Amino acid sequence: MKALAVLETFPPIAPAIERTLVNAPDARVVHLTTQCCNCSLRELCLPCGVREAAPPRMDEPVFTRRHVNKGGHFYRAGDKLTSVYALRSGFARHNMMLMDGRDQVIGFFMAGDLMGLDGIQTGQHACEATALEDSEVCMIPFARLERMSLGIPAIHQHLQRLMGREITRAHGHLLSLGSMCAEQRLAKFLLHLSRCYAGRGYSATLFNLRMTREDISSYLGLKIETVSRTLSRFQKRGLITVQSKVIEITDFDGLQRVVGDSASGESAPLT
């Protein structure tokens, strides 16, 4: 199979958001980037709760910045919860290790997501977060975050909503795993990714899978061969075009119909 024509002519899609072009299919060259001033977490990152009155240099790092190479860990299971991590750029996997060496992927993080909330119950991380590409995070000391959260209603509410989102996400995922077949799970996954990208200003149609088939299969509770086969089947039906990690959705309604047939239908909120 030859390279998709669209790859050569990848168009300057979309609106006046400069991030738009960043999601080129070749993720090694450029990757997701977010600055404090347009980061969905900026209320958390600012030392005060004021968000209307712009501080002098919002794009200056306020908290410790840390770079993590592809394959590295932001935190691991068993680590004490010292910080939460706002993902500024890159892409990450949220996974639990099993005793037998396998691991279960429970989610993915994109730029703007807050990582580490799984440690809040016990003060110790139950899962780990792994970088799927070179990434950069703002480390937010949890003690400080708590202090801020106590005094500043806006931050309190924001943190609470973020935790709420984590819960909602997990519930939506439980729904997939509990009541959907392979095709439905994968279709829902693709549509979800599309929404996530679109919500960040990227193309909803053409995007790059940043995770391996193995990650996807673990996330969806399937085997890698099933994921591969199902993607091929979608392509044969004209729903999508697959070129290794590059996915183009060519029939949104068709995909949606796959999800809807005999199951679900809840339109999970963005991200």
Added chain:
Amino acid sequence: MKALAVLETFPPIAPAIERTLVNAPDARVVHLTTQCCNCSLRELCLPCGVREAAPPRMDEPVFTRRHVNKGGHFYRAGDKLTSVYALRSGFARHNMMLMDGRDQVIGFFMAGDLMGLDGIQTGQHACEATALEDSEVCMIPFARLERMSLGIPAIHQHLQRLMGREITRAHGHLLSLGSMCAEQRLAKFLLHLSRCYAGRGYSATLFNLRMTREDISSYLGLKIETVSRTLSRFQKRGLITVQSKVIEITDFDGLQRVVGDSASGESAPLT
């Protein structure tokens, strides 16, 4: 199959906790009961954060009390998040409705659990909570809870931990659905129930399933026949004894081995 002998001689098990006897197999007569003074949520229910200095009448209801009959709803999907609900007595199911009429069970609530956190992200409940037996809740107005949470560190932290627990729970469940076969899921489920009961002072060995097979099957992402068959198989192997809704675990290690074989092994913290 005749009634289990143990039913006639159900022994006054366990320690000096008066709740111990309450979990008799016949759930219609007696049911789980918790009072503010021994409720795991008492920090939330108290008007102030003081928990050492005992208030005059801790067992007096501080918030609106509400009774919900078996089959009724505490809240439904789409409802505005006005309150969260501390389950004082009874048993509840946490489920999401699907468009086609089926629904997916995402969890169960026992006395002492806080229900309604699924509405925090959007301010609207995404799921519903259904009473599986006649139940009683403390309704805690969410606005008031937020106010308390802002001013009182203990409550802030407690609420945060409860949300953290919700996340951890969901992750553990994702693990089951994503990487375990039917036997493993069911064994893990039984052991989990056992731990929950034990943690509340009931027998870890002999207990009453308060939900139907259908609830269990939905929760575990299986079909009702599979649950039934698997329970029978466990019984044939001498791991448990089943008498309709009454379960006796006769071989903990055996059950644990079922879970551990080829999977998982994470010892989920008590509820």
Added chain:
DNA sequence: CGCCAACTTGATGGCTGTCAAGTCAGGTGG
């Protein structure tokens, strides 16, 4: 006593897992 919902059990089929062989893509070194 009879009805109905909940549950159990059996027979069968299909989806997905397993095993195996190949293809592709990226990276390295000559």
Added chain:
DNA sequence: CCACCTGACTTGACAGCCATCAAGTTGGCG
């Protein structure tokens, strides 16, 4: 620039687990 190597992915054949369909059994309740 090309050969080679390795990991990621695809595809096929087959098997097994679980879903489906169907028929019974049990237990609660009027």
